Amino acid sequence: MSESEVNSVISEANLKEFDWDHFKYERILSNNSSRKVVFILGSCFEMPAIVILEKISFTQEQFTTENDKENFIRNSKLEKIFKNDIYENNYCIVDANLNKMKTTIIFPATEKHINKYTEQECFTFQETPELYEKITLPHITSEKFTVDWVYNVLEHKKEKDRIIIEDLDSEIGFMLLPDLKWDGETKETLYVTAIIMNRNIKSIRELRQKHLPLLENVKTKSLQAIKEKYGLDSTQVRAYFHYQPSYYHLHVHFNYLNYDSPGIYCDKAHLLDTVINNIKLMSNYYEKATLNFVVRKNDKLYSLFSDAKN
Amino acid sequence: MSESEVNSVISEANLKEFDWDHFKYERILSNNSSRKVVFILGSCFEMPAIVILEKISFTQEQFTTENDKENFIRNSKLEKIFKNDIYENNYCIVDANLNKMKTTIIFPATEKHINKYTEQECFTFQETPELYEKITLPHITSEKFTVDWVYNVLEHKKEKDRIIIEDLDSEIGFMLLPDLKWDGETKETLYVTAIIMNRNIKSIRELRQKHLPLLENVKTKSLQAIKEKYGLDSTQVRAYFHYQPSYYHLHVHFNYLNYDSPGIYCDKAHLLDTVINNIKLMSNYYEKATLNFVVRKNDKLYSLFSDAKN
Known part of the structure; x- marks a missing residue:
């Protein structure tokens, strides 16, 4: 969709808020695997939408809080992968509310946004x-x-x-x-x-x-x-x-x-x-x-x- | 605990496996917030243990899979933070099983391990x-x-x-x-x-x-x-x-x-x-x-x- 086409329907789209349940995945624009950020292009109500998902870094508070419900260690479990001598690898499965992701939505997105987030x-x-x-x-x-x-x-x-x-x-x-x-x-x-x-x-x-x-x-x-x-x-x-x-x-x-x-x-x-x-x-x-x-x-x-x- | 003291009890500790439920948090050695990795020092059965937690990068498969239970979008919800014009910020809350972390355990850990992972x-x-x-x-x-x-x-x-x-x-x-x-x-x-x-x-x-x-x-x-x-x-x-x-x-x-x-x-x-x-x-x-x-x-x-x- 060209920029002018996008602009012409923006007024209409503004009436509709972005809705995650109506988001249709199209493709990954770029995926930074060291920073754990992904830029996804899709659509919502037939308008282009960009969703940026980023995992959040750890904080000391998560491990020191005395609020049991917010304590990372008390609300997670390990799933062993392998062990070798003093080293062992696991997956850690954490309560969903203690492991949120940061999510930025651009809606409706223009060609410029798509270019900006496409790996080049x-x-x-x-x-x-x-x-x-x-x-x-x-x-x-x-x-x-x-x-x-x-x-x-x-x-x-x-x-x-x-x-x-x-x-x-x-x-x-x-x-x-x-x-x-x-x-x-x-x-x-x-x-x-x-x-x-x-x-x-x-x-x-x-x-x-x-x-x-x-x-x-x-x-x-x-x-x-x-x-x-x-x-x-x-x-x-x-x-x-x-x-x-x-x-x-x-x-x-x-x-x-x-x-x-x-x-x-x-x-x-x-x-x-x-x-x-x-x-x-x-x-x-x-x-x-x-x-x-x-x-x-x-x-x-x-x-x-x-x-x-x- | 000195390296020699650690070594002297290693044989005893080897009898005991690391146990997440018995892990006692002591302090963060370093925290790489761009790569989302944290190095934690603690203890387990009175022996030093290092826990390395790392968030995992995104994969295309998470968004394209036709298995409903494994599909990221269908197993997550958004929590709005704020909206300005076409930009909005949210938290995304994802099913715990689709958002595991990589976890490396070093147990028992020595002074050398502790130095190696301590941030300046x-x-x-x-x-x-x-x-x-x-x-x-x-x-x-x-x-x-x-x-x-x-x-x-x-x-x-x-x-x-x-x-x-x-x-x-x-x-x-x-x-x-x-x-x-x-x-x-x-x-x-x-x-x-x-x-x-x-x-x-x-x-x-x-x-x-x-x-x-x-x-x-x-x-x-x-x-x-x-x-x-x-x-x-x-x-x-x-x-x-x-x-x-x-x-x-x-x-x-x-x-x-x-x-x-x-x-x-x-x-x-x-x-x-x-x-x-x-x-x-x-x-x-x-x-x-x-x-x-x-x-x-x-x-x-x-x-x-x-x-x-x-």
């Missing part, structure tokens, strides 16, 4: 300032990537009860929320995002010296809130931007340093500290810098940058 | 140019980290038959070799390292404008060799330095872009392209920059930088 080969390109002006910027503008869901958050229309802290200043303000990928509780996988109030900064590419107060404000207040609320010291937190970002409204990712969160690779993630330092060293750093970024083969930017190279 | 927490620090001079450089010098094995390679005393390409120029030369972590064959996990001939550059911290010809030479010739020998285009290769590096003799890591190789995180890996670009933008970038780095708690630099912070 990656390629790296160098974006010079000239290529940004000539290719990336027109691409962002013409594709009209919607950030309505960001505005819903910033206007308190959605997710208001999820806000960790907010600073409503239009220049240096931001809202800090748990990331969609986080369950909102487990310290070990902490992942929160600061969304900037200013609607005119698409990405780090547009950051200049005048934005230093904004960056410092986001850094200081977010780290302080993470410390107060989740007990993580600033030395235990990774704060970074993505380039290219998944949506072109400036935001900062924060997660627990010990957690190998997705998207923290050096060819995608730019540390907030480094960005601040670069601008301090050279006020027009992001106007002059050549920035590497990684795209997948069926991303529009792949063909645009491939053509420019040849 | 990571911390991030900002190394200003002043802190580099005051702490890092004296640390590198005083600890006399040996790089003899590097010199053995550069002098053709060791690993000569493993060299992929070499350029013996003392200023811009280097040798390219398969990394020890690579099997030397599988394209999907390609990992090769360029070791610089020049013995006077400890790390990126010492790179200056005069080193640009060296960096460009390593980049061009290595990428060309990787293309000719392993069929990977330069757009499919990730080239980067580590900071702090594991040894203080300048070297560049190259691996296949699709491969989540260890040590490619943004708080450790610095892209070769970015390093070249930074020096072109500002010839003394690495003399002036504040560089973030990550250390584990029992690393000497952890205590040195902690003390400096307080």
Whole structure:
């Protein structure tokens, strides 16, 4: 189904909520077997739906709680596979309520979502300032990537009860929320995002010296809130931007340093500290810098940058 | 309990099998929240036991099977957390028998097992140019980290038959070799390292404008060799330095872009392209920059930088 076809029936589909009992499995888009996440494409009421199932990591609380009904060990049994000397392998069968999975539903899903979650080969390109002006910027503008869901958050229309802290200043303000990928509780996988109030900064590419107060404000207040609320010291937190970002409204990712969160690779993630330092060293750093970024083969930017190279 | 004490009671313990109902939880040794594996220390009949619980990855069969009792979708239900626009988050509660965990038991466990599975927490620090001079450089010098094995390679005393390409120029030369972590064959996990001939550059911290010809030479010739020998285009290769590096003799890591190789995180890996670009933008970038780095708690630099912070 094309994107326009999808859009034309979205109003109708909005009337219907996603219903798991009506979900029809179609195919696996990708399956990360080390992280135990699967991205499934299917349909619901004839509209495409993506279901992301992710097993949840363990918490200390599960093993230490004195509530018998919530104690992992008291509500599980072992099924022996084999034993060799001091080593033995088992399956562990756990009460279903103590072994939930995180499930994200995208409904109705568009071609873009399907592409995003389909496993594909990656390629790296160098974006010079000239290529940004000539290719990336027109691409962002013409594709009209919607950030309505960001505005819903910033206007308190959605997710208001999820806000960790907010600073409503239009220049240096931001809202800090748990990331969609986080369950909102487990310290070990902490992942929160600061969304900037200013609607005119698409990405780090547009950051200049005048934005230093904004960056410092986001850094200081977010780290302080993470410390107060989740007990993580600033030395235990990774704060970074993505380039290219998944949506072109400036935001900062924060997660627990010990957690190998997705998207923290050096060819995608730019540390907030480094960005601040670069601008301090050279006020027009992001106007002059050549920035590497990684795209997948069926991303529009792949063909645009491939053509420019040849 | 010491290793000898453990050994002295092993014969007695061998009479008793591990019993989950008698397992007493003591503490979590480590918890890998991205891979969803937890290493637990406890005891059983007063003997130390390690329990390794690992969630299992998804299989296509779970979603396609026509056996109703084994079908994931038909044996699970969703519990809504919140909904925003086309995105909604749920918990998924699955029949316990379709959601088993892999469980390895080590019983009785020794001190060695306990050490092996104990996690070291990571911390991030900002190394200003002043802190580099005051702490890092004296640390590198005083600890006399040996790089003899590097010199053995550069002098053709060791690993000569493993060299992929070499350029013996003392200023811009280097040798390219398969990394020890690579099997030397599988394209999907390609990992090769360029070791610089020049013995006077400890790390990126010492790179200056005069080193640009060296960096460009390593980049061009290595990428060309990787293309000719392993069929990977330069757009499919990730080239980067580590900071702090594991040894203080300048070297560049190259691996296949699709491969989540260890040590490619943004708080450790610095892209070769970015390093070249930074020096072109500002010839003394690495003399002036504040560089973030990550250390584990029992690393000497952890205590040195902690003390400096307080």
